[in-house]
Amino acid sequence: MELTDAQLVSRTLVDDDHHAFAELVRNHQSTVRGLLRQLTSSDTSLADDLAQETFLRAYKNLRSFRGEARFSSWLYRIAYNCFREHARKRKELVGIDEEQLEREHDPQTIDPGLRHDLMHALSLLPLHERTAVVLCCQNGLSHDEAARVLDIPLGTIKTNVLRGREKLKRTLAAWGPD
Amino acid sequence: MDAMIDDDTLDRQLRDAAPYIDDEGFTARVIARLPAVRREPRWLRAMVLLSLTALGSGVAYLLSGGGRYVREGVVQLSILPIWVLLVFAFGCGLLVGAFAVIFAIRKTPEVRDLAQLRF
Numbered sequence: 603m604e605l606t607d608a609q610l611v612s613r614t615l616v617d618d619d620h621h622a623f624a625e626l627v628r629n630h631q632s633t634v635r636g637l638l639r640q641l642t643s644s645d646t647s648l649a650d651d652l653a654q655e656t657f658l659r660a661y662k663n664l665r666s667f668r669g670e671a672r673f674s675s676w677l678y679r680i681a682y683n684c685f686r687e688h689a690r691k692r693k694e695l696v697g698i699d700e701e702q703l704e705r706e707h708d709p710q711t712i713d714p715g716l717r718h719d720l721m722h723a724l725s726l727l728p729l730h731e732r733t734a735v736v737l738c739c740q741n742g743l744s745h746d747e748a749a750r751v752l753d754i755p756l757g758t759i760k761t762n763v764l765r766g767r768e769k770l771k772r773t774l775a776a777w778g779p780d
Numbered sequence: 781m782d783a784m785i786d787d788d789t790l791d792r793q794l795r796d797a798a799p800y801i802d803d804e805g806f807t808a809r810v811i812a813r814l815p816a817v818r819r820e821p822r823w824l825r826a827m828v829l830l831s832l833t834a835l836g837s838g839v840a841y842l843l844s845g846g847g848r849y850v851r852e853g854v855v856q857l858s859i860l861p862i863w864v865l866l867v868f869a870f871g872c873g874l875l876v877g878a879f880a881v882i883f884a885i886r887k888t889p890e891v892r893d894l895a896q897l898r899f
Contacts, residue, residue, distance in 0.1 A: 620811055623814070624807050624810075624811050627807045627810050627811070628803060631803055631806050631807060632801040632802075635801045635806070636798055636799070653806070654806075657810045658810065658813055662815075719797075720793055720794060721797050721798070724794070724797075735794070739790065739794045739795075740791075740794045740798050742795075767790060771790060774785065775785075
């Protein structure tokens with residue numbers, strides 16, 4: 603019998619069952635690591651360190667998970683907070699975006715071998731739009747859920763998704779078919 | 781890439797383009813960093829329970845005048861009608877059974893999951 607996230611959380615809390623928590627990690631590691639890879643511009647080592655920190659924080663704060671939101675949304679919020687704290691420490695949030703904003707207006711600077719790589723196109727978006735697109739379009743969160751994960755107004759997330767999508771479409775169209 | 785790509789197609793392509801990341805020991809590394817489970821030894825729990833039971837029994841014996849009230853209670857019970865004794869025994873059984881079920885659910889994850897209860 604495959605257990606739901608809520609059942610695994612319950613087992614972890616009541617029985618301090620590490621096996622149940624391991625199952626939760628296994629179920630969500632790919633999406634959490636994928637999100638963090640997008641946020642860290644594919645720095646897989648850093649993304650995995652942050653993902654580990656995310657799951658450790660999730661374990662320590664599991665009692666604060668009330669089951670009102672999906673467990674995955676709750677994890678994304680922790681992952682995003684881990685990333686923000688890390689970025690704040692290294693003052694990367696501003697630096698990364700400025701560089702990428704410049705690059706996104708110049709498709710010619712892109713490696714031709716990556717032109718049809720959608721993930722690469724995604725990585726060229728500014729951080730706030732990329733995060734919104736990854737959460738809503740790639741991971742299937744509603745605008746409302748994503749707004750809660752990122753702790754920003756609903757209108758802002760809608761705008762970021764809209765702009766991110768439009769930029770992705772423009773970039774992919776500009777690259778064009780070979 | 782089609783310049784007229786619509787939102788649904790773009791979203792589907794984004795989902796398809798996201799690779800599944802193999803675990804490759806990630807879960808094991810996370811679990812290794814979890815704080816160790818701290819449980820009291822079983823013998824200590826057993827000793828505490830036995831000591832409390834013995835203490836409670838001793839206090840009850842002393843308070844009952846060396847068992848005098850217990851003997852009187854049994855004598856009074858013996859003169860009650862048989863149906864009253866049966867109802868009394870059935871009630872006690874129900875009470876103990878209810879507690880047993882509650883503790884069984886609390887202690888058995890499978891039953892708890894089936895019952896969809898939150899404790």
